[in-house]
Amino acid sequence: MISDLFSVRQLDELVTRTHSEGIDELAAAALIEHEGRFLLIEKPSRTFELATPAWQLPTGSVRAGETLTSGMERILAEYFGFSSAEVTRYLGHNDHAHDDGRIARVFVFAVAVEHPDSICRTAHVGHHWIDNITISETIDGINHMLRVYYADDSG
Numbered sequence: 570m571i572s573d574l575f576s577v578r579q580l581d582e583l584v585t586r587t588h589s590e591g592i593d594e595l596a597a598a599a600l601i602e603h604e605g606r607f608l609l610i611e612k613p614s615r616t617f618e619l620a621t622p623a624w625q626l627p628t629g630s631v632r633a634g635e636t637l638t639s640g641m642e643r644i645l646a647e648y649f650g651f652s653s654a655e656v657t658r659y660l661g662h663n664d665h666a667h668d669d670g671r672i673a674r675v676f677v678f679a680v681a682v683e684h685p686d687s688i689c690r691t692a693h694v695g696h697h698w699i700d701n702i703t704i705s706e707t708i709d710g711i712n713h714m715l716r717v718y719y720a721d722d723s724g
Contacts, residue, residue, distance in 0.1 A: 580637050580659060580676075587674045592664070594673040597641035598628040600660060600711075600718060603685035607704050610649065611695030624697075624707055628675060637676050645680065649694060653683035660714040677714050 584595065601608040612623040627649050631640030638656040645654040658679040665673045682688075688696055705712050 577636065577638070583662070583676070584637065592672050592674050594671060595631040595637065595640070596628055596665070596673050596675040597631050597637055597644060598626040598675050598677045599641060599645060599654070599680040600626060600677060600714065601680050601682055601685060601688075602718075603698060606698035606700055608685070608688060609697055609699055609704070609707065626677065626708065626711075630673075631676075638678070641678055641680065645682065649688055651682045651688065655681045657681050658718070660717045663710040679718055 587595065599608075608627060609624040610627050612625045627645060629640070629644030629648055631637055632643075635643065637659075641656050642654050645651040656678045660677045660679055662674055662676045665675055667673065688694075699707065701715060705715065
């Protein structure tokens with residue numbers, strides 16, 4: 570797993586390598602910090618059963634023809650109501666297996682947003698802000714990305 574501040578060319582190489590591994594589904598996730606806490610979004614349930622909410626980073630599918638960063642910016646605007654989002658760093662990736670066996674590679678980015686408190690007021694999505702210890706216990710595979718985030722946190 571590679572984690573660092575990447576250029577567009579390096580991200581394109583990661584996408585090419587992902588496709589060569591037979592993974593065609595790409596997604597982007599945002600690690601958004603505000604006042605020492607991180608944003609989590611309620612994961613939509615696939616059933617109508619009442620269950621404890623599942624939480625995830627703001628995430629969405631990257632469309633064909635989009636770069637990873639332009640897809641991330643579109644996802645944050647379209648689904649979560651952020652009109653101004655800037656991808657600042659690539660933190661790493663995880664593979665996610667769907668129930669039907671398909672694999673999606675989720676690329677995680679540190680993202681700066683203007684007015685982080687405005688999240689979901691227009692998107693109507695359940696959300697909450699949590700500390701770094703709680704996010705480590707909630708989101709699988711996040712610890713190495715948090716280490717990268719804190720190792721070179723310029724913001």
